[in-house]
Amino acid sequence: MMRPNTASYLFSTCALLMFSATTLANSGELTYQQVCASCHTPGVAGAPKLGDKVKWGALIKEGQVQITAHGYVGVRGMPAKGGKPDLTVSDFAASVVYMANQSGASWKNPDDAMMKKIDAEIQRRQAQLRK
Numbered sequence: 001m002m003r004p005n006t007a008s009y010l011f012s013t014c015a016l017l018m019f020s021a022t023t024l025a026n027s028g029e030l031t032y033q034q035v036c037a038s039c040h041t042p043g044v045a046g047a048p049k050l051g052d053k054v055k056w057g058a059l060i061k062e063g064q065v066q067i068t069a070h071g072y073v074g075v076r077g078m079p080a081k082g083g084k085p086d087l088t089v090s091d092f093a094a095s096v097v098y099m100a101n102q103s104g105a106s107w108k109n110p111d112d113a114m115m116k117k118i119d120a121e122i123q124r125r126q127a128q129l130r131k
């Protein structure tokens, strides 16, 4: 039998872990700083720089679903998942929102309906690249 204080310790640890995971998932800026900034702040290899309204203007016109999915799969110098293999689509999407909004857009983190479209576009793009 587990002693009550062990159980409550486990419970609070789990609650804490869940809390921090949720906070991170909402923080496009944090993912940006940790994963994307190394290329997108200086503009490495032609990466559209954070705040570059001309380059981002064209991407913003392409649309949130398109550029989130294409960036996640990888485009030329842009590594798949920003080079972080365990990055989830929703964390990736949130950092795209952060970058776009620093560069003239007013996007929101994708809702369920948009996530479905992003997932479908990822599938389509991956199938195309395998050809």
Ligand code: HEC
Pocket (backbone or CB within 6 Å): 031, 032, 035, 036, 037, 038, 039, 040, 044, 045, 046, 047, 048, 059, 066, 067, 068, 070, 071, 075, 076, 077, 078, 079, 081, 082, 083, 087, 092, 095, 096
């Ligand atoms: C190793 C450098 C590098 C890292 C790290 C990186 N990017 Fe990029 N990214 C690029 C380059 C280079 C391009 C331009 C690709 C092109 O169009 O030739 C690009 C383009 C993009 C695009 C536009 C895609 C399109 O459809 O044209 C998005 C969106 C993007 N990056 C998001 C991100 C996000 C979000 C992260 C972090 C999670 C990230 N990138 C991390 C180099 C990087």
